[in-house]
Amino acid sequence: MSCPETKNLLNAYVDGELDSGGSLSVENHLQRCDSCLTEVQHLRALATAIESGGLRFKAPQRLKRNVKTAIRAANSGKSSSYWGWRWTTAFASAVVVVILGWTAITHWTRSSEEGLLVNDIVSSHIRSMMANHITDVVSSDSHTVKPWFGGKLDYSPPTKDLAEQGFPLTGGRLDYFNGRPVAALVYRRNQHFINLFVWPSNKPNSQQQEQLTRQGYNVIHWAQEGMTYWLVSDLNLTELNECARLLKE
Amino acid sequence: MLEQDEFIGFNDAVLPHLDAAYNLARWLTRNDQDAEDVVQEASLRAFKYWKGFSGRDCRSWLLAIVRNTFYSWVRQRSVQPELTSDGEVDDIDDAVPNPENALLQNADREMLRAALEELPLEFREAIVLREMEGLSYKEIADISNIPIGTVMSRLTRARKRLQIYLTNVAARNYS
Numbered sequence: 351m352s353c354p355e356t357k358n359l360l361n362a363y364v365d366g367e368l369d370s371g372g373s374l375s376v377e378n379h380l381q382r383c384d385s386c387l388t389e390v391q392h393l394r395a396l397a398t399a400i401e402s403g404g405l406r407f408k409a410p411q412r413l414k415r416n417v418k419t420a421i422r423a424a425n426s427g428k429s430s431s432y433w434g435w436r437w438t439t440a441f442a443s444a445v446v447v448v449i450l451g452w453t454a455i456t457h458w459t460r461s462s463e464e465g466l467l468v469n470d471i472v473s474s475h476i477r478s479m480m481a482n483h484i485t486d487v488v489s490s491d492s493h494t495v496k497p498w499f500g501g502k503l504d505y506s507p508p509t510k511d512l513a514e515q516g517f518p519l520t521g522g523r524l525d526y527f528n529g530r531p532v533a534a535l536v537y538r539r540n541q542h543f544i545n546l547f548v549w550p551s552n553k554p555n556s557q558q559q560e561q562l563t564r565q566g567y568n569v570i571h572w573a574q575e576g577m578t579y580w581l582v583s584d585l586n587l588t589e590l591n592e593c594a595r596l597l598k599e
Numbered sequence: 600m601l602e603q604d605e606f607i608g609f610n611d612a613v614l615p616h617l618d619a620a621y622n623l624a625r626w627l628t629r630n631d632q633d634a635e636d637v638v639q640e641a642s643l644r645a646f647k648y649w650k651g652f653s654g655r656d657c658r659s660w661l662l663a664i665v666r667n668t669f670y671s672w673v674r675q676r677s678v679q680p681e682l683t684s685d686g687e688v689d690d691i692d693d694a695v696p697n698p699e700n701a702l703l704q705n706a707d708r709e710m711l712r713a714a715l716e717e718l719p720l721e722f723r724e725a726i727v728l729r730e731m732e733g734l735s736y737k738e739i740a741d742i743s744n745i746p747i748g749t750v751m752s753r754l755t756r757a758r759k760r761l762q763i764y765l766t767n768v769a770a771r772n773y774s
């Protein structure tokens with residue numbers, strides 16, 4: 351190997367990141383080249399200096415205590431509302447049993463779960479705007495956004511750019527619903543942001559979409575080709591419907 | 600909500616890595632209080648994502664969350680991080696002075712700390728993950744969301760800058 355070629359590999363060599371063939375050819379070169387050998391010694395000296403320099407910061411005890419307290423609070427906070435919800439469901443179900451029978455209950459429970467999900471989706475949309483954390487990957491290029499999700503999800507969300515139709519894709523981020531990571535794609539219409547949440551589901555295709563309004567936000571939901579879609583924005587319903595239509599095409 | 604055993608599982612798996620989390624946050628923010636805020640927020644995010652986490656390497660997972668939390672914290676405060684583009688060519692490449700080994704070995708803690716703090720953010724991140732956490736290029740690539748080749752070039756350039764900084768400081772001290 352030539353000297354410039356070897357020089358490029360010296361950091362990886364010192365870090366133990368070369369395969370055995372690579373290490374061997376670097377070592378052969380080092381026996382003949384003083385300049386590279388000196389460089390290796392410098393790199394090793396620097397690594398030792400940083401490693402043994404006492405430069406690592408330790409988390410203060412106060413922080414450890416605060417983290418534990420915050421997590422405990424987060425867990426119990428969630429659990430109480432969860433149990434509260436369970437209790438309400440149980441009570442309401444009992445009433446429904448008397449009046450309508452089992453079929454009705456199944457239907458009611460499902461729609462109540464869906465109601466909770468809608469709340470989650472709207473809150474997530476609001477949070478993404480408030481925390482100024484709307485995109486993890488900023489790109490209007492669907493070929494950049496799609497691979498970005500590659501390592502983070504066990505499915506590949508469709509990432510359609512609708513710039514020509516007036517809904518440019520601005521990026522994507524990971525979100526979490528029901529304990530699973532979910533793709534959030536972000537579109538823009540003038541000054542309005544639109545979140546599109548997509549995840550796999552075994553729901554049958556429903557060309558018939560559902561639409562509703564929560565806290566002033568419009569939500570449109572449909573299922574298509576094994577994926578479930580939730581579109582949410584403060585954009586007016588007519589334009590949001592147009593966006594949904596283009597996404598479904 | 601997490602079930603009781605999941606909750607204990609989270610505490611056992613994640614809390615032992617708080618030192619690593621704080622170390623990364625402290626080097627990224629260069630400030631005690633900011634680092635604590637970032638770690639606190641990152642821990643809550645980790646808690647929220649715990650059910651969806653199926654990997655094995657909890658430390659890397661937590662460090663990736665710390666890093667992401669740091670960057671959203673930066674965006675939120677609209678502080679501009681001092682980014683250096685990876686494509687940018689260092690004009691210092693051929694001008695590396697020849698540091699003495701003894702100098703690098705004896706560089707005292709304060710000098711090294713100052714040298715590291717001077718590094719551009721993404722170089723500092725790579726050095727902390729590599730030299731202090733001992734992570735592999737692959738692990739760093741996953742945490743920082745960059746290709747392995749970029750990890751290598753960031754480390755190479757970071758070390759070059761450190762050598763130059765230390766050599767210059769030493770030259771000033773001795774002259």
